[in-house]
Amino acid sequence: MGGRLLSIGECMVELSQAGEGLLRKGFAGDTFNTAWYARACLPAEWSVDYFTALGDDPLSSEMLTFMKEAGIGTGFIRRIEKSTPGLYLITLKNGERTFSYWRDTAAAKKLANDAGHLRDAIETADIVYFSGITLGILAPEAVETLLSELRRAKAAGGTVAFDPNIRPRLWPDRDYMLGTIEAGARAANLVLPSFDDEATHFGDATVAGTIARYHALGVENVVVKNGEDGATLSFGGGEPVHVPAVRTARLVDTTSAGDSFNGAFLSRLVRGAAPQEAAAYGAAVAAVVIGHHGALISPALLPG
């Protein structure tokens, strides 16, 4: 049986290294990356839609075509006059990535300005996915609009999945950032944080500490990703389960490791796989993704 996954956030123009003095242009952004990997891993009976706002410029049109060609639904994407998409550049040091951004005026900042439009998209989805980056690019009123629609979906019995994906540069101050990430988690029933981010920003000493903190906020299901130390899952009050990472033969670029894990994990979970089995698949997909440059790799390279 099929269904519909909706991912909400910002897709940017991505510049990644392509040899001496050359940059490759791609399109990526955390929630879009997750949509991409979910699309690649789900059967055709499932649809995957992306929700954002784009400009009316040629690059926005190119991005839309790219999404459509990947089989991702673009029917809810609004175009905003005289706007352009954001852009980011990946700089690598031993495979570990750093990002530089040009996104302050991106059309995506207006994605949650229309509550009715958000509701139309969210109401018909079986699972909705968003991140701390989605919240970080929005004005406070728009954060509230988005979160209230997500709370509604959760109350109606839907799955709302959230990756805190903490990017301090997006936020005006630390307290607002942490408070808004917590509000995002409370609107969700599945949270997929990365331990290094949580340790750095929330001060968690252990993975168990991260799990306990999200359960204390009322989140039912928590999946903590911890790089090469694997993932720990705590579902519905059961005992936490550890799933090891899959070793990669060559580490090229860690961009999108967590996003691809999320997409592959959700693609199995929504079809009834046990969380542990879904996480093992997420780990296998992420291990392949970090062997290549940029956030998105060809679906043909992914394990089945």
Ligand SMILES: O=C(O)C(=O)C[C@H](O)[C@H](O)CO
């Ligand atoms: O950092 C961001 O805002 C991005 O969305 C860029 C990358 O694709 C993303 O961070 C990878 O997780």
